Amino acid sequence: MSSIEESVLIVGAGPTGLILAHELLRRNVPVRLIEKRKGPSHTTRAMTVHARSMEMFEHMGIAHRLEEVCLQCPGNIYHFPHLPESEQPRTDYRVLPTRFAFYYKINQNDFEQVLREHLFSQYSLKPEYRTELVGLSQDAGSVEARIMRPDGTVDTRRHSWVVGCDGVRSFVRGAAGIDFPGEEVAAMAMMDVELTDVNFDDHWMNYFFDEELFMNCTKLPGRCWRIYMSEPTGALVHADDARAAFQTVADRLGIGMKIGEPEWATAWAIRNNIADRYRNGRMLICGDASHVHSPSGGQGMNGCMQDAFNLGWKLAAVFKGLAAETVLDSYERERKPIGEQITEGAMATHEIVMGFGIAPEERLHYTQEPGWEARTIQLVSGLSHNYRDVALVPPVIHAVAGPRAGERAPDALLVREPRKRLYDVFRHPRFTLLVVPGADVDSHLSAGRALRDELERRYPSQVVACLVPQGNTRMSEHPDPDRATKATASPEGRGDDTGFDFDHRVCDETGEILARYGIGPEGRLILVRPDLYVGMSCVPEEAAAMLGYLEQWFRPISGCAA
Structure with a gap:
């Protein structure tokens, strides 16, 4: 039998895993952080950081560094095709009761690099890339992990705890026997690309849509823009020529911009899933491994990082013998309802901008409900999330x-x-x-x-x-x-x-x-x-x-x- 390594094994070195590693290390808990990817990501993927996350980063001491690689965004504009520009609904985050009364647009690769640099400078920890978890089991006192090294050999070690921050297809979740029920709600494509002939305010997040098409456009730090696109058939979402498909949607919606050759593009199925539970014994799941939902509102990465922020101090106390293992039950008790709130909030925006088959003028009523803007910005920013x-x-x-x-x-x-x-x-x-x-x-x-x-x-x-x-x-x-x-x-x-x-x-x-x-x-x-x-x-x-x-x-x- 392998000896027990007194440490927490974190599987996945995206934002969730990096935040969890930080919260454990600052409390003197040894960490091993593995990632099966070949190396650091060079693509943007998630691109919004909301107010509650910035409060967390200020607490961690890295908000100032993130501010150097971000662009401020005052909020969202919903371009209903039948309304004049002056009457378009908005969610304006500049009224939030926080020092971060806006949200940030950021390239996720730059964001993750800031987190990695901070972990290395403060704690001398780097993710172990090309290192994959291939087997996992547990007993009352530890978890046994079979880990494949970059050279293909497999090492077996026992750790005190394992946390799966390994995304939608989480290996840890599967090994823990945790169900992940949900449903597919739409197909989405996105790309980072240079645009010309832009005639709308690039400081805001701009939602364009009609009865059958959706496009979202905003400027990123640097040369590129982020554009999302969706339609109900999937024909354009999964087209071989992504640039031509995006241009077709932009032209049909009358946006007027010209789309260049993409830096990168991807397409995926939007799903709403939430795990039945967040822990089985000494195996826990965190972030996308526990909940996924529509990207509307840009809450995904933020909610995942807040999961880690909640779990970190509790797991540290249990690891050091300061708290009983039952303290970890509060992680699911507190964060699972938040995951459900995020899904609900994302779908509320989803119904406005991607309510395919319903005329936009018939969706306008969502934005005219009393308190709609205030509720939306409080929820999406994370300031109203509570226990x-x-x-x-x-x-x-x-x-x-x-x-x-x-x-x-x-x-x-x-x-x-x-x-x-x-x-x-x-x-x-x-x-x-x-x-x-x-x-x-x-x-x-x-x-x-x-x-x-x-x-x-x-x-x-x-x-x-x-x-x-x-x-x-x-x-x-x-x-x-x-x-x-x-x-x-x-x-x-x-x-x-x-x-x-x-x-x-x-x-x-x-x-x-x-x-x-x-x-x-x-x-x-x-x-x-x-x-x-x-x-x-x-x-x-x-x-x-x-x-x-x-x-x-x-x-x-x-x-x-x-």
């Missing part, structure tokens, strides 16, 4: 305003100069406890300190606590010099009378955190998860409930059970 319905929170006496457990934790500008944002406070791999005192400052500070200390005792190094006082007063400047001196010389060495040192205290000078988290004179304790979702929020007087909340995620150290 409210499955969040487990201990009962409290006082209900509080603001984001609920399982909802996205909003960002907020705390200090204007030098700039400090709330998301800067969250930029680490642990839970974050925010202590926001209200009118009763001394009492709320005392409750926050006591909770911080008890969390550190029960769950060492799993929670970072930060004090967020109101205003711009330095709380260490206490009027009583004797008290200040005693605090400075305290055994904790915290250096001031708040009990929170410089790295764990930032004033809210703007009031944004009060507004975005619904905080009043009652004050607040807010526990934010490593994946930027609210875990729990309560008044300082009910701090003990937070200890109960964390019991679902981590094992308390011996002798510290509640």
